[in-house]
Amino acid sequence: MKEFKVTPIRNGTVIDHIDCGQALNVLRVLGINEHNVDSTVSVLMHVASKKTGWKDVVKVEDRELDKQTVDKIALISPKATIDIIRDFNVAEKYKVMLSERVVELVRCGNPNCITNKSEPVRPEFDVEARDPPLLRCVYCDRVLDEISENLI
Ligand SMILES: Nc1ncnc2c1ncn2[C@@H]1O[C@H](COP(=O)(O)OP(=O)(O)OP(=O)(O)O)[C@@H](O)[C@H]1O
Ligand SMILES: [Mg+2]
Ligand SMILES: [Zn+2]
Structure with missing residues (x-):
């Protein structure tokens, strides 16, 4: 069966390995709601993960995260990974760390x-x-x- 994936983003941030069930809290931390989305945001909930069983993932186009935001993500999802996407590739990758x-x-x-x-x-x-x-x-x-x- 053909597998459909989320449309790749050119530039932005992927927040990967979010604790399962925490994606909506991550959106809240990012300040994303129905009134202020101005670029593509993909939210994946309950995705199979090699490492931890299940995870959530949030992909935000045209946005990089400041330290305060990353630290808040660490508070709700200590295993999260931040992937910075530039020109469709993972340009930087780091784990959140308080x-x-x-x-x-x-x-x-x-x-x-x-x-x-x-x-x-x-x-x-x-x-x-x-x-x-x-x-x-x-x-x-x-x-x-x-x-x-x-x-x-
Ligand atoms: N251009 C892109 N648009 C959207 N998502 C992307 C893009 N490039 C990578 N990703 C996503 O970013 C995450 C990290 O990509 P990477 O290729 O580093 O995967 P990985 O090897 O599984 O990394 P990890 O070991 O952190 O799980 C994955 O969830 C991948 O789907
Ligand atoms: Mg992976
Ligand atoms: Zn107190």
Whole structure:
């Protein structure tokens, strides 16, 4: 049987090896919704993967990702790979990787935390594990439970 593939993109970014079920959260991180798509976006959900069984993939034309965006993807899909496509080829490939501290990417879940008061204090977490991510608030010491619900 003939296999149909997604139309290749000339320039853009492929976010590959997304944890199965996280593609829509990745779109949210990218800020892509029905009102602001201005180039082709392909979303593949539940794709067979040699490495991990099942994965999601998101392909965005004419866009490269800044570090903050890549770090947010690392928070919801620590095994994700970023492939930068130039002239139809994979020009660069790297794995997402959080640094030791996460600053201003997620809110603390503790309503009494100083970062949730009207103080000019940016939310900041120590990264105690990367896969799955374990984030501990630098200010109130609490571990963040619902990371994808608290993305900034
Ligand atoms: N021009 C393109 N348009 C759309 N998607 C592309 C394009 N080129 C590559 N891709 C996709 O980018 C991803 C990485 O491509 P690559 O050729 O490096 O695959 P791979 O060898 O399976 O890599 P990996 O080891 O990271 O899984 C794949 O999901 C592939 O389908
Ligand atoms: Mg592959
Ligand atoms: Zn806190």
